[in-house]
Amino acid sequence: MISSERALILTDGDGAQTSQLLENAGWTAETFTHVDPLVEQLHKGAGVALLADETLHGDNLRPLFEWVANQPSWSDFPFIVLTRRDEGIPAGLDNGLETRLGNVIFLERPFHPQALSNVVGNALRGRRRQYEARRYLDDLREGEQSLQTALLAGRMGSWELDITEQVLHGSEQFKACYGRAADERLLYADLIAAIAPPDAQRVQRALHDSISTGADLVIEYRVIWPNGQEHWLDSRARVLPDRYGRPETLVGVVSDITARRNAEAEREKLMLALATERERTQQALRGERALSGLLLTSVPAGIVAYDSDFRVTIWNPVMERIFGLPSPAVLGRPLTDVFSREQGDIIEPRLRDALAGVSGPIEEIELTTLAAGQVMLESQHAPLRGGDGQIVGGAAFFRDITDRHRAEEQLRHAQKMETIGQLTGGVAHDFNNLLAAVQGNLELLRKRLPDDPQIRRFIDGALQGAQRGASLTARLLAFARRQELTPEPTDLAQLLEGMRGLMERSLGTIVTIRYDLAPDLPPARVDPNQLELAILNLAVNARDAMPEGGELTISLNQMDGSDSRLGLSGPFLRLGVADTGSGMDAETLKSAIEPFFSTKELGKGTGLGLSMVHGLAVQLDGALKLISAPGEGTTAELWLPVSTSPVTEVSEMPPERTDAPASTILVVDDDALINMNTVDMVEDLGHTALEAYSGKQALEILGSGQQVDMLITDYAMPGMTGVELAGKARELRPDLPILLATGYADLPSGTSTDLPRLAKPYQQTDLATQIARLLAQRE
Template sequence: MAAIPNRDAFGLVYAPNGRDAQIALSLLGEAGTNAKAVGDLTSFVASLSDDVAFAVVTEEALRSADLRAVSIWIEKQPSWSDLPFIVLTSRGGGPERNPAAARLSEVLGNVSFVERPFHATTFISVARSALRGRRRQYEARLRMEALDEGERRLQTALEAGRLGAWELDLATEILTTSTTCKAIFGRGANEPFTYADLLSSIHPDDQERMQAAVRATVETGADYSIEYRTVWRDGSTHWAEIRAQLYKDRSGTAVKLVGVSADITARMQAEENQRRLNEILEQRVAERTHELQEAHANVMAEVSQRERAEDQLRQSQKMEAIGQLTGGVAHDFNNLLMAVMGNLEMLERHVGDDSRAKRLIDGALQGARRGASLTQRLLAFSRRQDLKIEPVALPGLVRGMEDMLRRSVGSSIQIEADLPENLPSVSADANQVELALLNLAVNARDAMPGGGTIRIQLRQGDVPFTTDQLSAGKYVVMSVADQGHGMDEETLKKAVEPFFSTKELGKGTGLGLSMIHGLAIQLNGHLSLTSTIGIGTTAELWIPVSETTADTETPERKTDTRAVAATGPKRILLVDDDILIAMSSVDMLMDLGHDVVEAHSGEEALECLRDGPAVDLMITDYSMPGMNGGDLVKAARTISPTLPVLIASGYAELPPGLDLDVPRLGKPYTQIQLATEIAKVLNATVD
């Protein structure tokens, strides 16, 4: 018989009289179906479970028995289950002529009758039919469990993103909301919250705009997206962002709106504070300019110079504010990706041979890794990227990327490289320069949809005296030129601004050039862009020459598996205030064979160190409320001065002035990265 999803399923036989049980077991065994027999009704009831594929019983064994226990079990079956029963009756004792047998149908429900004596083929045919039916039930259970798991993950994602879910029935105006959604409108979890309540909570100046947006969505089918103020019952004003989609029935009639809501009060307040700050700065600049004009009626040149300085100051402050914002966003996003990637990595180990599940997990991991790449761009733009500055030989770096570049730009694009060998090494982070070159090549490709040539050139550039962009000194210039559609002067001025992009929606983040610009500043270099409409664009990355020479051989980037294995199982104290991340990291550590003690705050971790068993290593998050990771390390070393410590952080670098010689593990990290860093820390301690 065909295999069923539940591999442990078996046939249960209750035929206490004669040779019926022996015959049934023999026939089922020959047909390849596991089965077992029981000798009394109590054992039969005790053996009933979800793993029973079907039950074979004799009519006379049940005719005068108390079947209440059987009936109760049948009624309590889960919604997917309807256990098949095969009832063996005597000759002429079928349900049509035997009322007692017919009554068994009422008790057992899913019943097939086989009159004795029966032919083996008949019995096996009925058994196979019952087995097929049970197999469909098991498949239904798997689908139901998958749906439940998807619902649980969706709820986790909504809670992690602090999003409230809601649904509005357009015919009845019945509003269904989650607890988070109610909280966004200032309502408690158990308080009623109707559509009329929602409308009355919207600021009077925003109500008409909100209702007009709803009507437009219902009439046109366009997505509903709006921001408006809400007034809570205590009189305080808040901001909410609402997004939804329209659902229609088969006839095309609008049925309901389904969407999410978010509290954006903090963001709106930050934007308002920034606007006020800009107004103050502009007012001060205007006042200062007026004073200068009155005091120095004669050289306009000095005033112009001061105005330029003020403009640069405003731009610097603007970029710093945006940098702080993007750095914080990247940190929080890294934390979320840590939970997602860690759980997916562990889940991948337990799917067995399920190719579809593996494909889905692999797709999710690829998406998470793309998100991690995006956070690296955000951190580079905000100048919070932790650069590993060392001598780098650019000719070897570019040659090592040629295959990747050709695959990235496609067959319609030619790449020409001019890479002189006599160039000096530069002071740079090789990984970030590779990322910058890849971004420039992809931008050049997108500028030439019909194909063309990308020219990559290296040359030495000397700056004899300090300018606004570069300090005096020697540089190596890496240029990437295309033959694309080019940019006009206005577009060229905005090209390095964050989130500015000329690409279609969804085809660019607007962070590529701003990331390279931020990298150039961190390296004490400069990014120069020149472009002509219809001719193309040239990007030049000026990088300072290093005082030492780079090793021309690129080391293989492999994990030292021997170092990982050499550490052996350890007792590790894991400290993280985020439950999702803690769960993921604990699973990875336990999967590596370590014994894990979990703490969710600095105070709890110190308590474990004081009162609990000794630990071999402490891994702690840096950003935690109350006592951060740096404070925890200092306090922990007063308890255990030689305790090895590893700090994990969603920021790319730890704050300056921390004054701790502690290795750092950037989030999100994979299990092998975690194992490698643990091995480095413990091996360094042994050495």
């Protein structure tokens, strides 16, 4: 047991038993009959002190009080006072002894050994935490001292700027960098005023950019000292945000680099002089020899030099890597022969411009090379002159920008998809509102017309059209990633088995379906209903790609997300749908998931199938990967995240009630057509409907005292949303049932509500079910 965890016992002579009990529990204990040796051991380190109440009388405890009062700030030493049950708290404690000792625990004697062990154990654990705090403070103090030492050694001053208050704090070395004494006041305004006029605007712009973007500040500038001297400073800083992420403080260091800048200036003068002298001594050298002395293997660009006949004289290692041609195979050959005819036609005009003395701009060209296939290169051509100033050839620089070009293309594609997604999401919301009115009125019309088979067929056809419209909006929202999903742990193998009959009926007898499902797979976290639609969509696409019949293979296995090359990580289930159809070329594959893109003839498809599947996969934190080539079929891979929870068995729920007692229902919607349709459906269900066309009008009705048993409100209304209306309505009538009807598949970002929702368009049975449920909850 280390000394810092010893138990010290102060007693009048009978502490042997207590000491033995502590040692039996595994602790080291030392017994004292006088306070002085106990205090001496406290100075050496201990974990707890046990004081018998008979020792707490008189003035002999003064050394102990002094030790307690002088203990470090991190220390709150624990004392256990052993009292007798019949005597109560010692008189000394009544006179302020408890306050002077501080951390005191009372234990009545006689005590059980376990009670003593528990009390001492708790005290020692608290003491250990105090020692840990001391080590943390020591480490922090040592780190601060090391930082200050490093700053002083590097002659760097530290500074801190409160961005909001514009209050500046700086070290002595910081002030010295601006020519100020240690005790001299230096305000932020003084710092700005000290910047040399040629650099003032540049420094101000750098400070503004760093604060607004969060980028590190790294800048060199000149300042004018009070004595008129000009000094160069190197300032580096970083923005620290507050707890809301807003820029709060700029913290940095500054150093005086005047000596370094002066040395660099002198070195530049010397280098210029040397370069001038070297130029005079090498005028007789030809241009290609002068250039070859500058070409290093570390240059990160392809460099080629050629003479007036286009014959290659220099072909550096980067050119070898880009084009897959070694230098011996190229030197001496005309540069136009190195490339293909088409590529030579692209490059030759630039070569001729160089020989004519024209330095061309940086251009982007696309070439096919032996090493990398299709690559995108940045190129620039310039003339080479000999010692007499005459043009003796040219030079060309090539830099591989394939990765950058591909990343820019992906970014543009992502931005285009996001823009289309926002547009389709808004269109789907408005379309849902229109479909709600159409579908609701058709349902009411079917109830009121005579039982004429032809009329019923017309109405059923119109209802089917409205339902197909609703299906189209669902696909639009899926592409826009705005449909409301209910992800849950799902056994994908069981889901696929459950779809077997549906797949066979949907694909027909000319397509053979084969399943390749790995055993003992974990569940995936998906929305099973939406996933079934996505799988069926992929299967139907595969069927259409095999008009003469073929084989469809559905596979399922577990993979590491990093193997997908889709930016995923962690465990995923890969669900593949592969066909033996015609396949797609690279151009078609590139556009396959774009909305409204379709290779089918007019009227055979919406072009939203793959867009919907892609949107669903991304919204589930997964991805869609398409693999295809002409004549080799197509494989669609859905990468779906593995669930961390097991599949839960769901018991069958009893059917929802749709009947409810006649009630008064307030219907709120700013669209008169939809409001009228909802009112008609409510009244057709046997209820009394009140109409309101804004949140303000609805609140007036609720505040009038008129009977209202339930509120049905749209979400998107000018002036006050349905969620805001619900909050104010609950202030007037806390128990009022409220139903939110919305054309959004999911409410806009930032909207939080626990209100039950009814998605537009809805059927009258859906409305009746929600009304019955909410009114039943109120009873």
